[in-house]
Amino acid sequence: MALEKTRLAPSPTGALHLGNARTFLVNWLLARRLGWGILLRIEDLDGPRIKPGSDRLLIDDLRFLGLDWDDGPVYQSSRAGEYKKAIDSLLQRGAAYPCVCSRREVDLAASAPHAEDGSAIYPGTCRGRFASIQEAKEQSGRAPAIRFAAADEEIEFEDGLAGRRILNVARRLGDFVIAKLDGTAAYQLAVVVDDLAGGITQIVRGDDLLESTFRQILVYRALGAGDRVPRYIHLPLVVGADGRRLAKRHGDTRIAMYRELGVDRSRILTLLAKWCEIPAKSGKIDDPRQLIDGLDLRTISRSPVVFTAEDDAWLRRGAG
16 A cells, blocks of 8 residues: 555536646656555535536546546545534634624625735634524524634645745635535535545645645644645646636637547647656657656746647647
């Protein structure tokens, strides 16, 4: 059994696109070179945004690219009981509390500070206000969300690509939601509970989630698992020519779409290898294992990768 373990964790809120594929490829290459185990986890908690059948399409896309795994798939939607246990534990420890503030109330609060992106930082209105979830319901007439009470302290970790990072969650991000109004676990809690259960020690993901790491470290500590915080590598994203994260506004960049056009795996892997700064090889890249020895985190750009119209045209020229 591998001592180190990572996870591929797609969300079936949409299809796998080229940007996701690049992140998953780097994760997979590191795992296969360094002997990490790989768990496939389907992050399907965002009910209203889940597209029926998307999980199977995501799995098919990963297999098309030649990316395999050792365990799973595990579906987050099947683990509600484990999340509830963790939430109850945090409430009992005083590390979390019920909150009846609506998003609009947070946004309009005169006392609410604002983050650099303009979003309101929760001002702690409900912290210490209610003794229990039931009391919050009775006094407010609303079902409460559950927030994590962030301590006013600096959190530090060493990112495998971005280097040393320090942030005060309480001041920069505020108390954050760990369970929604309907009781569904929020992302920041669910991934910690699942990574602990899965024995995950290595996490490779996009740098849009870098700030989430600080929140998650707090959750690990509050659950008594501060010695089990994984090591993190946050990769710069793939963006469009406008500098914004790759999305529908940049056209159809789904792996499934290129597959439907008849673009073979080799062509897609060649473009992804280029985005990973892996030296070009002669001949076709029929298997991602051909790229294992060429990946070097020291050469990966610390800036976003730009997907261009030329990239799209080059892929399409390989359509069968």
